[in-house]
Every structure is written in structure tokens, then in C-alpha cells.
Amino acid sequence: MDLDELSAALTxxxxxxxxIIDSTWTFDNADEALQYLWQGKQVGKVVIQI
Amino acid sequence: xxxxxxxxxAGLKIVLSSSSDQKLRAVCKQFPNPPIxxxxxxxxxxxxEDVLGHTNGIGVDLVLENGGxxxxxxxxxxxxxxxxxxQVGYLDRKEFDGITELLPTLIDRRIVLRYGIIVIQVxxxxxxxxxxxxxxx
Numbered sequence: 001m002d003l004d005e006l007s008a009a010l011t012x013x014x015x016x017x018x019x020i021i022d023s024t025w026t027f028d029n030a031d032e033a034l035q036y037l038w039q040g041k042q043v044g045k046v047v048i049q050i
Numbered sequence: 051x052x053x054x055x056x057x058x059x060a061g062l063k064i065v066l067s068s069s070s071d072q073k074l075r076a077v078c079k080q081f082p083n084p085p086i087x088x089x090x091x092x093x094x095x096x097x098x099e100d101v102l103g104h105t106n107g108i109g110v111d112l113v114l115e116n117g118g119x120x121x122x123x124x125x126x127x128x129x130x131x132x133x134x135x136x137q138v139g140y141l142d143r144k145e146f147d148g149i150t151e152l153l154p155t156l157i158d159r160r161i162v163l164r165y166g167i168i169v170i171q172v173x174x175x176x177x178x179x180x181x182x183x184x185x186x187x
């Protein structure tokens with residue numbers, strides 16, 4: 001799969017993914033974030049900021 | 051959800067499955083138009099029948115299969131003839147349910163079973179078509 005192609009298509013259609021972020025965690029809380037992920041309660045993406 | 055967004059952008063009709071009505075309701079509320087069709091596989095063990103019901107008994111064109119051994123056979127049963135199943139995970143990691151039915155179903159329904167990211171490819175091909183169309187106008 002060509003990620004460049006994906007990026008081009010996303011840019012062309014201006015799709016954003018902000019609306020599928022479930023939650024954002026700091027890097028210090030990464031352990032907790034992974035625990036949360038394993039619980040399977042999230043809807044969408046679990047983001048860890050670095 | 052990433053696939054859902056791409057499928058949405060590509061104009062595909064979506065059948066979404068979850069074991070949680072709460073999650074299904076939340077996603078439907080977030081993406082109301084056109085409405086997303088839903089299946090709760092925990093409530094109905096014969097959930098593939100629900101998917102067939104949503105597609106006039108024909109089955110879906112494309113499955114994003116995330117369950118694995120306990121769901122693949124049912125996914126196959128609700129894929130249209132010649133449809134594609136894209137295996138993106140195997141969350142349950144159990145032994146295969148209905149292993150004896152697996153290959154006959156694969157052959158009967160002419161299913162293409164593959165790994166990964168075909169949804170992205172379909173979305174891209176539709177999106178680029180759309181993009182070309184936009185350019186022409």
C-alpha cells in the first residue's frame with residue numbers, strides 16, 4: 001500500500017480525523033492509556049502525545 | 051473508525067458491528083447522514099443474518115474483519131458472492147469456529163480473503179475518481 005497515495009487522497013478531499021479521537025494522553029501516562037485501550041471502552045483513536 | 055471515515059468519504063454504505071449498543075448509538079449519532087446500519091453481535095449470535103437483512107440477502111461487498119477465529123466464518127456468510135474480506139486483526143485468538151464449513155463457504159461464495167488495508171485502497175480509488183471528477187468541473 002502506498003501511503004503517499006493515501007496522503008494525496010486525504011489532502012485532496014480535506015478529510016480530517018479530529019472527530020475520531022477518543023482521548024488524548026500525555027507520554028507520562030502512556031501506561032494508563034494502554035490499560036484503557038485494553039479495556040476496549042474507547043470509540044475511535046487513543047492518542048499519546050510525545 | 052479510520053476505515054469508517056474513509057468509507058464514508060468514498061460514499062460506501064456502512065454496516066457497523068459492535069458488542070455495545072452504547073458505542074453503536076454514539077457513532078450513529080456522530081455520523082447521522084446517511085444513517086449507518088448497525089449489528090450487535092453480542093445480542094444476536096446469528097449476527098450475519100442481520101447483515102444479510104441490511105443488504106437484501108445479498109451480503110456486503112467488503113468486510114473489515116477484526117475478530118478472527120470466532121467471527122470469520124460468519125463474516126464469510128454475509129459477504130456477497132465474489133466479495134472481499136480484509137483481515138485486519140484477530141482479537142479473540144481462539145480456535146476456529148466451524149472450521150469444516152470454512153473452505154466450502156470460501157469456495158461457494160467465491161470470497162477473496164486477504165490481509166489488511168483494502169478499504170483504504172477502495173476509498174482511494176473512489177476518492178481519486180471523485181477528485182478527477184472535481185477537476186473536470
